[in-house]
Amino acid sequence: MDIINFQRKLVLPSSEDALPGRSFAIPVTHNHTVLGTPFMGPFAEHLEVAQFGLGCFWGAERVFWKVPGVYTTAVGYAAGHTPNPTYQEVCTGQTGHNEVVLVVFDPTRLSYADLLRVFWESHDPTQGMRQGNDWGTQYRSGIYTYSEAQAEAARVSKDDYDHRLKAAGYGGITTEIQAASEFYYAEEPHQQYLDKNPEGYCGIGGTGVACGFGTGVLA
DSSP, rough: OOHHHHTTTTOOOOOSSOOOOSSSOOOOOOOOOOTTSSSSSSOOOTOEEEEEEEOOOHHHHHHHHHHHHEEEEEEEOOOOOSSSHHHHHHHHHHHHHHEEEEEEOTTTTHHHHHHHHHHHHHHHHHHHEEEETEEEEOOOOOEESSSHHHHHHHHHHHHHHHHHHTTTTTOOOOEEEEEOOOOOEOOOGTTTTHHTTTTTOOOOOOSSSOOOOSSOOOO
16 A cells, blocks of 8 residues: 555545445345344344444454343444445545444443443554554544433543553543444444454454443453
């Protein structure tokens, strides 16, 4: 990749500069290969939805599907401009999207605060437009909220973890927190990728700094 294209991948495009996309959705039909649950809605009314970006979505999804109380997960693209983007388009940096995990959970078994703890402890949120060896706007740290209660919890947890990271010698948190926009499901091969490809790549990893948010009882 030449220097100009690499630099472009590190700057979010405007809506005017984003790729045009398409009017039809990418077809996704299968149930979750690990949990056996459907990962496309509508979901039962008692379930809640969360959305997180913490680097390559292959490894990020595996982190969340292992959490007790999670009903289903899916990977996709969010927080961008291009309608119904493809993986190849997102990787150019010209759609504005982030690689994210949709997490559907049972709030009687798992709190949103505990999901935030899993999020913070599973990646390094100080790295800007990258995560480890993965560089680009689609690898930025992000929390995309579905209610004001989620947004407030995310902001409080961010402030708390920012202090903890700085005390441990890290820089400031770069995580974006914004209302969830339309979630576009990624292509079928990307769903539960590391279950289908157990030796596949996973570039995410935490800082080792504990988060004080949530109950602290999750593995």
